[in-house]
Amino acid sequence: MFASGASEVRERPDTVGWRSVATAIHSMRQLPMPMLLTVVSSDCEPLWVDFSTGRYYWERPLTAMPEQPGGVTVYSQPIEAGNPPYPWVAWRAMDPLLWQIGRYAFGTDRATWMRPGDRYALQRWPNLTEIPHSTEEIRMIATLANGYLTAQELGLLTGADEPTAQRVLNMLSLMGAVKPAGGPLAPPAVVAKVQAEPQQAAAASTSNFGFFSRLRDKMGGR
Amino acid sequence: MAEHVILVVGPMGAGKTTAISALSDIDTIRTEAVNTERDVVDKATTTVALDYGEIELSPNEKIRLYGVPGQKRFDFMWSILKQRAVGMIVLVKNDAEDPVGDLVAFFDEFREIHERGGVVVGITHSDLAPRPTTYEYQQIVAERYPSALAPVFTVDPRSRDQLVVMLSVLAANVDSRAMFLAR
Incomplete structure (x- = not known):
């Protein structure tokens, strides 16, 4: 399922809230290769985001998304193009997830990748x-x-x-x-x-x- | 009396009549007849003339909703109605043989309404056919018609809430465009 040589999973520091997740998602969207993001939190079930198909899987409904999840760790790994991971789970379109993460991640501060005064x-x-x-x-x-x-x-x-x-x-x-x-x-x-x-x-x-x-x-x- | 004419267009079986019924304050005036194109859509009746509904915003302001016949042989009606229309809801049946072709045909026919910023696209039957996705439709529309950004939403034409979202976006787009163009 995963691209050869993809067994090394990079771990990012634990954090509280969605800020690190949003920043990881934004940077991953810029990458030309298909990637899978896994978010693990002490407060909720693992979340998978497949950028190759623009979908996510989470057992939890978005209406139950915590505003400030604790112990958040974000993992990223390349995946094979045309071979989406975990085909047996019910993946859903990514937009509603990103909309909700975007709402919570930075509050009313500017997102880390945006610059003041930009249009x-x-x-x-x-x-x-x-x-x-x-x-x-x-x-x-x-x-x-x-x-x-x-x-x-x-x-x-x-x-x-x-x-x-x-x-x-x-x-x-x-x-x-x-x-x-x-x-x-x-x-x-x-x-x-x-x-x-x-x-x-x-x-x-x-x-x-x-x-x-x-x-x-x-x-x-x- | 201020009036806003909004067209609901789309191919046969996309849900135009259902959508107008869900939105209208009055009993929809509906004209149906035997479908002579059963090889295209397996539906006993289809719209052959205008469906009509109304939304009264105030005693002095009304939205008139016209469901425009889906079959090409009724296109003489399109040219009459599009001159009066402030906006248009295009319903596309995602499990049709060529849904992208259907969308493009209606955009071409009603191009001037699109250029006024008054078009919203609703993709129906996406539970039966998940692709093309809304994202793919938006890319096609943006490439072919770069002058205005058309919203593309999935919609169940029986859902009043979803149709209200579509109509609201259409109204906000019309208002916003007028604000930017005002001298």
Whole structure:
């Protein structure tokens, strides 16, 4: 099942929380070879993430994911392309797992791989019918679909505070759903417009999403 | 009275009629007839004219949902409706013979709605056919139509909650696009 020479498993230091897991996932997504990540914690069952197929296996439902697991150790090992590991278990799509890890890993701090002031834009929508989300998060994702923004600008346009906007950027970045701007980029015109009238910024963020807000009021949704 | 016309399109058997029924405030006005294409979809009846539903947002604001016939021979209706539409939900049946071809055909036909940022794609029957995945669909759409980013979700057309998510995303996209384009 595992690639030849893959018997050496590298062990990482024990930690508390999802930070080390998120950092390992992000770095592994950059690797060109197929990898399997195993997370062991004193608080829950082993978690496997197969980057070759974009799936994970965990006996525990995501709704029971601890916010701060203890004694976390992360193992990584290369696997054979086209020969996914453990075919007898029920693997599931990875997005909901990464969304949840991204929510807990850094709180409202910036993810370790993101730089202050960098602008991000959406490059694919997460599958929101399978991911628990809030109205505010839909608003932020739709905003990122239309321009490159910093966390501060994202908050400004959507009426969210900057730490909340940063957390959503962390979650989307861990999933590979946002891309950073390739270089220095001026803010979109709408940002300058709202910044020029700060007293109207909060009202603008509501009125800018009028159709959406009225629909959520009518149909429900957090 | 403010009105928002939203089309629900997709091939035969994708769940358009079911989806409109799940969302509509009123009893859906439904026109069905005997399916003459049983070799394509084994379904006794299919939509041959418009399905229609409504969502009343306020006494002065309404969403009109039109289920557009899936068969190509009814495409004369598409051109009439797409001029009025602010958005579109495309339902793709993942266990169809060529689901990617179906999606591309509807995107081509309704390109101007897509370019206005008002399209959401729902993949139905993914429990029967897990591939193509939402990720694979998004890559295909992004390569062929780079001007706007289309959300692609898995959906059970009987699930009102999932359809509300799709409709909400469509509305948020329309609002967001208008905000960025406003002078």
